[in-house]
Amino acid sequence: MPTQKYDEHFKKKIVQLHLEGRTPIELGKEYKVSPTAIYSWIKLYADGTAISFKEFNAIQKENKRLKQEVEILKQAMSIMTSK
Helix, strand or coil, rough: CCCCCCCCHHHHHHHHHHHCCCCHHHHHHCCCHHHHHHHHHHHHHHCCCCCCHHHHHHHHHHHHHHHHHHHHHHHHHHHHCCC
C-alpha cells in the first residue's frame, strides 16, 4: 500500500480542527487519515501557546468557579465589617 503525501495546508487544517475540539480519531475517519499521523501533525504544527477546545472549556469552568468564590468572600467581608 503506497504512502500518501499530504500538503502542509491540509495538515494545518486538520490540526486546527483538532484544536477546535475534534478528536484525531473523528478526523481520521472523516478525512481518511491515520490518527497516528494526525498526532504527529499536532506535535509539529500546534505551537505551544495554542490550547485545545477542551482545555479552553476547563479554563472557563475554573474561572467561573473562582469568580463565585470571590463573590462569596466579598459578601462575607461586607457582613463581617457591618458588625
